[in-house]
Amino acid sequence: HEIPDTGDIPLIADISSCFLSEPIDVTKFAMLYGGAQKNVAPAGLTICIIREDMLGNARDITPTMLNYKIHADANSLYNTPPCYTIYICKLVLEWIEKLGGLEKMKERNDKKAKLLYDFLDNSKMFRGTVVPEDRSLMNVPFVTDSDELNAKIY
Known part of the structure; x- marks a missing residue:
């Protein structure tokens, strides 16, 4: 960022x-x-x-x-x-x-975020709400693909 x-x-x-x-x-x-x-x-x-x-x-x-x-x-x-x-x-x-310091923490966080975003990007039930270039390593908002279910949850 x-x-x-x-x-x-x-x-x-x-x-x-x-x-x-x-x-x-x-x-x-x-x-x-x-x-x-x-x-x-x-x-x-x-x-x-x-x-x-x-x-x-x-x-x-x-x-x-x-x-x-x-x-x-x-x-x-x-x-x-x-x-x-x-x-x-x-x-x-x-x-x-x-x-190994903050550089190593960033590497770890990049890997964790990639796993999570890859899952969301390929999920048939969930989807991320932030465009890839603006995604956070720490806060990952997502919703379901069902407006009806989202209305119940949110």
């Missing part, structure tokens, strides 16, 4: 679905954030990667918990950290590193 060139406009992305599934050039973003519950750890942890020049620009109405300068100044310990979730995150990071 393409990362848009936004010029001087800061690019911010929610990468909850694809976090740690493949390499990402973080230098192209002002901020990346994602909930850990999809790929990294149990619910309760949000990971933020923020360019330093983005810190300290929060509006007065910004809730304290969303003012990342406060978190940065407190070394990410402004509130009580979710210790168990952070521990599981550490184990997942070590596992990914042991497998």
